Amino acid sequence: MNPSVIPALVLLAALVPTAVQAKTIRIEVDGLVCAFCAQGIEKKMKAQPATDKVFVSLEKKVVAVSLKPGQDIADDKLKAEITDAGYVVKGIRRSDESLDDIRKHVKAQK
Numbered sequence: 001m002n003p004s005v006i007p008a009l010v011l012l013a014a015l016v017p018t019a020v021q022a023k024t025i026r027i028e029v030d031g032l033v034c035a036f037c038a039q040g041i042e043k044k045m046k047a048q049p050a051t052d053k054v055f056v057s058l059e060k061k062v063v064a065v066s067l068k069p070g071q072d073i074a075d076d077k078l079k080a081e082i083t084d085a086g087y088v089v090k091g092i093r094r095s096d097e098s099l100d101d102i103r104k105h106v107k108a109q110k
C-alpha cells in the first residue's frame with residue numbers, strides 16, 4: 001500500500017462510527033390526542049434498553065427518543081411498540097441533534 005494513503009484511512013476509520021451512530025430518533029405519530037396517550041407512549045419508549053430520555057409533543061404529534069451511547073432501537077421495534085399501543089407511525093428519522101434541540105425545533109414548528 002502506498003504509505004501516503006494511510007493517514008487518510010486512519011482519519012476515515014475515526015470518522016465512520018460517529019457518522020453512523022445517531023443520538024436521537026424522531027418519530028411522527030398519528031393518534032396522540034391526550035395527556036394519557038403522551039404518558040403511555042413515553043413509558044413504552046422509556047422501557048427500551050437503548051433509551052436515554054424521551055420527549056413527547058402532543059400538539060405536534062412527535063415522539064423523540066435520545067439514545068444511550070452506541071445503542072439504537074430498530075425501526076421495526078419502534079413501529080411494533082407504537083402500533084401495539086394503538087397509534088400510527090408516520091415517519092422515523094435518526095438525527096445527531098440532542099433531545100433538547102429537537103424539543104426546541106418541534107416547539108417552534110408551525
Ligand SMILES: [Cu+2]
Nearest residue numbers: 033034036037
Ligand atoms: Cu389519549
